[in-house]
Amino acid sequence: MNLHPVRAIYMAEMARTRRTLLQSIVSPVISTSLYFVVFGAAIGSRISEVNGVSYGAFIVPGLIMLMLLTQSVSNASFGIFFPKFSGSIYELLSAPISHLEIVIGYVGAAASKSILLGLIILATSNFFVPLEIAHPFWMLFFLVLTAVTFSLLGFIIGIWADGFDRLQLVPLLVITPLTFLGGSFYSIDMLPPFWQTITLANPVVYLVSGFRWSFYGISDVSLAASVGMITLFLVACLATIGWIFRTGYRLKP
């Protein structure tokens, strides 16, 4: 492994974040804060505790997960889509660099941004609700693994997309609905029994549940199921990326 190209890609991507600080950091933090104000403070005060946790505190892990998923996907997809769109991808494809190095550079940068964002939102939420983190190691584990996995997914979407509309398609039509319906704002035992079963098919349920468990020790599904699901997702994304590079799909004619 040659670290120079990895570093070059990583630093260039992080420089892009600095250039677009408002869009990539400030705006997600503000929009999450709005969720806290609306759901946590305004509506939350009228909702009773969920499994012994105040509603405002209950939604914190879900909100962080919501941002983590959407930002990881959009950061990583844009990072690889833009050179494809501008044509400057020729340089990446003609460079003496392995597929793994390309992925580490792009996905590493996108995941770093998301993790940073997650931590900022976590710190911000502390202003609105009293926070406790029961299992800090597991909290970081889910934070990092989710950021990496969904950055990989974003990378795949960025390669697959052949226009800006498609780039937005998956985050808007798949990720956001799955996250909203994945127990970010409620515990799935609040749902009617039929929907409780349906909702178990939503992978985000496992991520939110595991992440929430690391905060409050309460979960909708078992920890093993959460860890299993995120690992499965990670492996699926890695396999897809492996296939993309092997076949040159949408990269090399």
Added chain:
Amino acid sequence: MNDPIITINGLNKTYEGGFQALTHIDLAIQRGEIFALLGPNGAGKTTLISVVCGLVNPTAGHVLVDGFDNITHYRQARERIGLVPQELTNEAFETVWNTVSFSRGLFGKAPNPAHIEKVLKSLALWDKRNNRLMTLSGGMKRRVLIAKALSHEPRILFLDEPTAGVDVELRREMWDVVRQLRDNGVTIILTTHYIEEAEEMADRIGVINRGELVLVEEKAALMSKLGSKQLTLNLHSPLTEIPANLQRFELSLAAEGFELIYTYDGSQEEDGHAISEFLTALEREGVTFKDLNTRQSSLEDIFVDLVKERA
């Protein structure tokens, strides 16, 4: 001079959809030469370059770069190559310095500000180093692409249509830059559809048409063809064969013996010897003519003939 830095063997490329862009290309690029790949639009120039640089997967055949297979040993092969693409593609919001430094890193080299400075100065970009790319003119942007390609000290430089859409003055500057690179030992392969450019720059010229390499020759050899002239005489009465006393001249008959064509070396013709000698000999033989014309073949004619032949 038999030390190829690039060897291309039996290269075929058929795109998805069945379009055959390259047909059995065999080519050796010599170390330190400027090789011009000449061909009309859509002939396969860019595809050929793209296969060598790893942007396009070949359907068959292989490419050796300095002895390294460009697929199985892609690291060694690619680190020797710099590519300047045809399209002006770059990250609009980056500065010149950052984008050139990025390229060096991407090609696996440790940062070396002194080298970047040298490259930028040689391309007259030093004053613009802190400018964003979007603020530069088209010519400047092309130089930035050259700077990016040179950032990792390649031994081979591919220039895909380097002067397309570039004004005359800048084109001359670009040629100077290329010559300077060759003097520093860089092998240069450039594609162009300007014959003038190939004439001006190249040591050897390859003509590609419809995916086939139809000719590869030293420029000097091509130029001697270029230098040849033809004198065509329309005779009063037809000849059935070339008279014995005229056999020492390079002659041929056409139009059922009514046309006598004399081919001579135009470049040696400054004192007019060849023609007057021929005309004197012709008079002595009693051959008379009613009209005459001369024409000089240009590289363009050779090129057009080659391309037409294959069409």
